[in-house]
Amino acid sequence: MITQSSIERFSDDLASGAPTPGGGSAAAIIGAMGAALVSMVCSVTICKKGLEAVAPEMKTVREQSEKLRLRLTAMVAEDVAAFDALMAAYRLPKASEVDKTRRAEAIQSTLRAATETPLDCARACAQVIGLAQRAGENGYSGVISDAGVGVLAAHTALRSAALNVYINAPSLQDREFAQQALAEVHELLEAGGRRSEAVYALVRGKLG
Amino acid sequence: MITQSSIERFSDDLASGAPTPGGGSAAAIIGAMGAALVSMVCSVTICKKGLEAVAPEMKTVREQSEKLRLRLTAMVAEDVAAFDALMAAYRLPKASEVDKTRRAEAIQSTLRAATETPLDCARACAQVIGLAQRAGENGYSGVISDAGVGVLAAHTALRSAALNVYINAPSLQDREFAQQALAEVHELLEAGGRRSEAVYALVRGKLG
Numbered sequence: 402m403i404t405q406s407s408i409e410r411f412s413d414d415l416a417s418g419a420p421t422p423g424g425g426s427a428a429a430i431i432g433a434m435g436a437a438l439v440s441m442v443c444s445v446t447i448c449k450k451g452l453e454a455v456a457p458e459m460k461t462v463r464e465q466s467e468k469l470r471l472r473l474t475a476m477v478a479e480d481v482a483a484f485d486a487l488m489a490a491y492r493l494p495k496a497s498e499v500d501k502t503r504r505a506e507a508i509q510s511t512l513r514a515a516t517e518t519p520l521d522c523a524r525a526c527a528q529v530i531g532l533a534q535r536a537g538e539n540g541y542s543g544v545i546s547d548a549g550v551g552v553l554a555a556h557t558a559l560r561s562a563a564l565n566v567y568i569n570a571p572s573l574q575d576r577e578f579a580q581q582a583l584a585e586v587h588e589l590l591e592a593g594g595r596r597s598e599a600v601y602a603l604v605r606g607k608l609g
Numbered sequence: 610m611i612t613q614s615s616i617e618r619f620s621d622d623l624a625s626g627a628p629t630p631g632g633g634s635a636a637a638i639i640g641a642m643g644a645a646l647v648s649m650v651c652s653v654t655i656c657k658k659g660l661e662a663v664a665p666e667m668k669t670v671r672e673q674s675e676k677l678r679l680r681l682t683a684m685v686a687e688d689v690a691a692f693d694a695l696m697a698a699y700r701l702p703k704a705s706e707v708d709k710t711r712r713a714e715a716i717q718s719t720l721r722a723a724t725e726t727p728l729d730c731a732r733a734c735a736q737v738i739g740l741a742q743r744a745g746e747n748g749y750s751g752v753i754s755d756a757g758v759g760v761l762a763a764h765t766a767l768r769s770a771a772l773n774v775y776i777n778a779p780s781l782q783d784r785e786f787a788q789q790a791l792a793e794v795h796e797l798l799e800a801g802g803r804r805s806e807a808v809y810a811l812v813r814g815k816l817g
Contacts, residue, residue: 418652424758444626550632
């Protein structure tokens, strides 16, 4: 499992000319780090004397950010699998007409998965941004900058995942699905961009 | 060494209520991933038939991005050490006047290191943004989205590191150093923001 490899090993693999891991996997890891930082702000706040009033809210946020963290962590391997499957489809033989049909079908089905995986990642990151907002508003001031780093990470992961939807959606023959995916990503980017800048400004303001 | 731990382990530690690793370490890892993606775009482009003309430029970029990747990877542990040292200084006894003086001195010297470490990180990330621009302009179109993810990662790491300078600089008694650090971070953020958005737009445009 790729997320069981060390940070240094993953970084070396990312830097190499090998097709995977690539930007999609990096996006999922960055998104998971965003979720982890939200969880951390909640974990610290929950134990803080004087902040008992926000503890239930922070527990609710952490429950959700932990679920998203696990989901995004799983997406690292899913992205590698989706990309490898697409590359394998492109390498299928195309000598006969039967070959060509089989190859085209394989490309379309793997292309769909390679669009759905980053779309799922973008959705999860948009949710992390919402949770970072709640952590930034209610979290303990001593760790509030971590909510800021968390929201930046989630937003970058969202924008990165969007790039992979943009790459794959145009080649999909199922235009209805492709247009839906592009429209959804556009909406996630719009809302996520506004919201994450608001959280960063909130955190920046609290730092004085 | 913290970067030898697995991605999952680091994520678990980040999510916990323990003081380290925190946002500063996450920033350094995200910056290192940005550098790794720049290296990857170069590595793929260098081997591509038909792109021989840009190979020397891509080799130069990769040489620099690999140095920055190693530097940013080392900063993960440096950030943990700087933060732990600062926390230890705050925990020093303050019963007598001698204690108080010693504690105040320890806080100031560790605070300086805790400002210099994220400042170094911000500088390195600004350089990665510049390299991502060159990779985005000259890299092979099949991996160009990775230059986009790389620049987003480097910019988020720069902004995250900046938050840690903002936290620590105000408490520094050496006001000249503090003002210099704040002014430099401000400049890095201004230039880095403009440049990274230009690279993202360039990459987005190439994806069609």
